[in-house]
Amino acid sequence: MDEGKMDENEWGYHGEGNKSLVVAHAQRCVVLRFLKFPPNRKKTSEEIFQHLQSIVDFGKSVMKEFLGENYVHCGEVVQLPLDFVKQLCLKIQSERPESRCDKDLDTLSGYALCLPNLARLQTYHFAEHRPILCVEIKPKCGFIPFSSDVTHEMKHKVCRYCMHQHLKVATGKWKQISKYCPLDLYSGNKQRMHFALKSLLQEAQNNLKIFKNGELIYGCKDARSPVADWSELAHHLKPFFFPSNGLAGGPHCTRAVIRELVRVITRVLLSGSDKGRAGALRPGPGPRGPRVCEASPFCRTLRRQGKNTPERSGLPKGCLLYKTLQVQMLDLLDIEGLYPLYRRVERYLEEFPEERKTLQIDGPYDEAFYQKLLDLSTEDDGTVAFALTKVSRLFWKHTACSLGS
């Protein structure tokens, strides 16, 4: 990319989350990811650069190590002309969902991350010209905490996602409770996985988006978005799944296409042999959590029918879901166990702010940092080092809860 010759007209709004906003190049397969901040939060250019660089380093030294070369794209920090960023910001403003406008794109530093556009990434070279389909899933946490620090009985029975659904509907973030439960997706049991994916398709919220040739064709921006339409999705996907089949339109065709989509996604999630160290991770000793979430409609229905709750068939080692779950499970303590450790680090830094650097709080996230994260000790020796390792692992877990494209 030639940062000297940037034209805002070549870029378009692509999407955003709570922390960043992404624009895509109209022709080339790249995106720019900008940080966003509340209007009154001023950061220096140097701070923004360091923040972005630490995201790249974390991807390279930690996530890539675990998930493998093929699954992590770290990108690079680029410096852009300020005039370009300002014009771009004005150009895309009207496309941003209102619920995201409490934060502004950083237009002052000129720094952004340049990444491959995963919504248009061509991983296979088809002989014929076929559309590029990209499914983005934010799977959330796939296990129920088994930490003895957890004091609320309910947290041992119902997963975080299902509990949060009630909060999110009550606060108006989403209109209705989703039937999706991450434990079903991570179960490795095809029937449960199909149910989870179908539920995601019914109530995508912020957890599922589908792109065709880089264009969003399915997904929900916020609670005000119109109800997702399966027949429209099926219309888009029919040539992809049934290129030469004369399946007519209508509900029968829609159901066939959705079924096929769910099957394909399941196959992808259970596949993958790329080398990464996640397969070798041992979350540590102690009992694992329950295999089902009591709030999952799939499991509740089975129970009502008097059937035994299905056992988790188990995920094939090395598959995409297995790797992300292993990383998530590095957090052994849950927030209840972690908060006192976080406070220990915080108090220490208040007293010795200069130690921030030595402790690598803001990076560099290099091999040394990565090695520290591997420390599996569960015995708290009262040190700041112990507390810091556990807190860092929580951030690692949260990254893995959001992963997926």
Ligand SMILES: O=P(O)(O)O[C@@H]1[C@@H](OP(=O)(O)O)[C@H](OP(=O)(O)O)[C@H](O)[C@H](OP(=O)(O)O)[C@H]1OP(=O)(O)O
């Ligand atoms: O807490 P949750 O499960 O609602 O997850 C938050 C996400 O909500 P969602 O999954 O979309 O419903 C939330 O996503 P959205 O703002 O809804 O896009 C953020 O990812 C948030 O992370 P952070 O505060 O930006 O670091 C996420 O917070 P953390 O879980 O990372 O603290």
Ligand SMILES: Nc1ncnc2c1ncn2[C@@H]1O[C@H](COP(=O)(O)OP(=O)(O)OP(=O)(O)O)[C@@H](O)[C@H]1O
């Ligand atoms: N490399 C990429 N290629 C294509 N699309 C991308 C890429 N990176 C991000 N996106 C899109 O931009 C959206 C917002 O990005 P992202 O989820 O990284 O934002 P965030 O603010 O960091 O997330 P969160 O809401 O979890 O805090 C994603 O949902 C995805 O659709």
